[in-house]
Amino acid sequence: MQRIISKGVYSQQSRSLARSLVLAGCAREAVGKLVQQVFKLLGLPIPPWMSRRTVGRAILEGGVAEKVQLAHEMAQTKSLTVSTDKTSHRHVNYESRHISYKVTSYAKNDVTPAKPVVRLLGVESSKNHCSETQLEGLQLSVAALATIYNDSPLAQCTGSDFSDWIFTRKAKGINGDHAADQKKAFWLFQAWKSENLLADLGNNALSENPALSASFSEALDRAKHQLVAEAGGLECWNSLLPSERTKLELTMKSSMVRTLGQDAYLGLSETEKHEAEFLIRAGCCMHKELNAVKGGNDVMMAKWDRLGVEGPVLLANKDNDATLQGASHGADCEPTPAEVRALNESNQGAVKAISLAGGIFNNKDKKKGQHDTYCWYMENRGLVASQFPDTSNVRFQSHIEAAEVVLTDHQAILEFLEFVRDKKDHWKLNHMELNLYKALHCSKTMTEVVAIVIYGGTVLHPYSQMVRGPGTESLNVLDLGPLHEELKKHLKVILTNPKLIFGANVAPETACFGGRPWCNTAAMAAAFKLASKLEHLHPITLALFQGALDNTEERDAAWMPATNDANEGALGAFRLRAQDKPTLSMHQHNSFVDATFTSEDFCHAMRLAREIDRAGLEKNRRLEIIWHEEGEVQAKRQRVAERQQKEAQKTVSREAERNATVMVLTLNEEELNRLTKDKLIIQLEIHRVQESTIPRGLRSMVNKDLIRILIAQISVVLQQNVHAASASGPCEQGRSLDSS
Structure with a gap:
């Protein structure tokens, strides 16, 4: 007790x-x-x-201990790198951040060298996925970390501190996926690092030079007087909110410190400048492979046209299929716009078929699809009773693994679809199931499936084992340049000598990257067995390899993991916890790491946890997001209202001009060519009073079309005048009409 x-x-x-x-x-x-x-x-x-409240606070205390430990380790390490990723859950954006650095073991009498570790900085909700928002979130996380650590007994006991200057000075690399916003975020981080470098150099210069510090104080006083003058005098300055005055003073002081830092920077050697500015960006190896597979698939699908062969069966959705089924056929029949749209929106090929299989056998909505029925049926057939690969969430290798299952269990899957059909009252497959059934009977689709399996077995699986398999925990992504060169060389060797993957006795020692054994022997055996029956397998497979090939130092200080699995896993874990425990606060979610503290440290953590609990940080974050979205909606509504107001003003102005002007109808084509577009439209609007057949949307037409319509209308007017003259006598050749 x-x-x-x-x-x-x-x-x-x-x-x-x-x-x-x-x-x-x-x-x-x-x-x-x-x-x-x-x-x-x-x-x-x-x-x-x-109680539930006590448990929640115990989690928050663990989170405080985790943050203190994280800041303490970053304060002690020589360098670090940052990795990020993002996702959305229930229409809210979330970002995961990890910090990588080297630490020594905390075990007693352990003298092993420091080893790389990957620490979770946090998974937090955000306003959007913009690069600026990503950097702002990182800055706030680092600032919060510094505040917690600098007030802790551990920092006071060890005499160390942590700040965003220390963080950016030690940051040597950024790791993430290959999206454009991630690349922009890198450049923004680099600018932040440069600003903090100049501020750090400026502050160091002031602390090391008393004379410079004295002159800086005098310059700071003069600058403050200048601020007051720019505000309109002392009375206006005092009328500002204290927070506004403080912000202006801090901005001015920071600018002056950075100016001193710029002078100090110019005095550094080239080696010192390089070390201070060193920052690189690396992409996740598995995203590289994902992009290579996507590029290879695009080239593979385009190969059918270059071969002059009809491609795989079209797998249109229900609505588009109905449109295409009702299309008129024949050389002289032009497709309707609806038919063209339905054709463009419809997909075909192995990847589409595999996605359909994933949606039927392992749908992301657990209430849809076959799920356990599929597993139990396969188990009853003596096959592996595992879930079909999760293609709905596009996990790494999911489509490759799904292709292997489709190929290995091809006949069993066909029989299962027939089992599903016959179990229904109307004895019919739904449209999605029917599409998959057609695709599995299509030799062209199966050709692509086999090509994907061969690529996965010879390239993707061995590469994945090298960058994220057992024993790669300390692998630095910057050390993988030679590996990627070897991979490209291997692809070129296969393209030059296709017999390595199509020969009578294909051996993994020569066909597989790195000479590794097959990862899925059954799938490779099924692929080679079916290869002789597929007429176009060789060119289609080589097109996939070619597309993958086309698409595709200070290492110790900037250690980064070879993949972004840590962030992918953190986001996935959050999504699962959020589904099971939707009220779990984000601050509690990030608080599962215990640290060994003294009783004073734990008391500090308990006090701070209560402050965090009372502050309602997660509620404030939710309100901040919805306020941001409301602001965006309001700004959009304002822009639309202003645009509508401008259009209304233009319309009123044009109407007033037409009503105030007595316009003489121009009947001469040479004179029409000299009129501006606005005057041509006014001419046609006058004609519209008598002739309703003049088309609408005149402002979108070019002058040439306006003149053509006017000439046709003038001919009608002249004909009418001729008939009127023969009935009532001579007529005027020109007349002045009021536009009203």
Whole structure:
């Protein structure tokens, strides 16, 4: 009991137990009851029930301890790198950030060298995915980390501190995916690093040079007087809010410090400048491979046209299929716009078929698709009873692995679809199932499936094992240049000598990258068995390899993991926890790491956790996001209103000009060619009063078309005048008409 309660307060052991139970999946409100059940089972005195609120605060305390440890390690390390990723959940954007650096072991008597580690900085909701928002979120996270650490007993005891200057000075690399916003975020981070470098150099110059510090103070006083003058005098300056005055003063001081830093920077050697500015960007290796597969698939699909062969069966959705089925056929029949649109929107090929299979056998909506029925059917057939690869979420290698399943279990999948059909009352497959059934009977689609399996077995699987398999935890992405060169060389060798993958006795030692054994022997055996029956397999497979090929130092200081799996995993874990425990606060989600502190450290963590709990940080974050979105909507509405107002003013102006002007109709074509577009439109508007057949949308037409319509209308007017003259006598050749 003493270990559970200490001086009327739950002990650190009990709080750590609560965190462990929540991490294992236990709901916060169930922790207290579960602990009591365990004590009862062991025959021990039943402890007081730990409330849901207490468990939540214990998690927050673990989060504070985690942040203190993270900042302490970053303050001690020589260099670090940053990795990021993003996703959305329930229409809200989330960003994951990890920090990588080297730390020594905390175990006693362990003298092993420092090893690279990847620490979670946080998973946080954000306003949007813009590069500027990403950098702002990182800056706020670092600032919050610095505040927590600098106030902690650990920082005061060790005499160390942490700040955004220290963070950017030690940052040597950025790791992420290959999206454009990530690349822009890198350049923004680099600008932030440069600003902090100049500020750091300026502050160092002031601290090391008393004379410079004295002159800087005088210059700062003069600058403050200048600020007051620019504000309109002392009275106007005092009328400003204190926060506004402070912001102006800090901006002015920061600018002056950076100016001093610029002078100090010019005095650095080239080596010192290079070391201070060094920052590189690396992309996730698995995103590289994903892009290579996508590029290879595009080239493979285009190869059918270059071969002059009709491609795989079209897999149109239900609406487009109905449109295409009703299309008129024949050489003289022009397709309607609806038919062209339906054809352009419809896909075909192995990737489309595999996606359909994923949607049927393992739909992301657990209430749709076959799921367990598919698994149990395959188990009954003596096959592997595992879930079909998750193609709905486009996980790394998911389509490659799905292609292997489709090829290996091809006949069983066809029979399962027939089983699904015959189980229905109307004995019919739905449109999605029917498309998959057609695709699996299409030799062209299966040709692409086999090509994908061969590429996966010879290139993708061995490459993945090299960059993210067992033993690669300390692998630096910057060390992978030679590996990628070897990969390109391997692709070129296969393209030059296709017999390596199409020969009678294909051996993994020569066909597989790195000479590794097949990752999926059954799939490769099925591919080579079917190869002789597929007429176009060789050119289609080589097109895939060619497309993949076409698409495709200070290493120690800038250590970065070879993949972005840490952020991918953190976002995936958050999505799963958010589905099971939707009320779990983001601050609590980031608080699952325990650290070994003194009693004073734990007391500090408990106090700070209560402050965080009372502050309602997550609620404020949610409000900030919705306020931002409301501001965007309001700004958009304002822009639309202003645009409509301008259009209305132009319309009124044109109407007033036409009503105020007595316009003489121009009947001469040479004179028409000299009129401006506005005057040509006014001429036609006058004709419209008598002739309703003049088309609308005149402003979108070019002058040539306006003149053509006018000449046709003038002919009508002249004909009318001739008939009128023969009926009533001579007529005027020209007349003045009021536009009204």
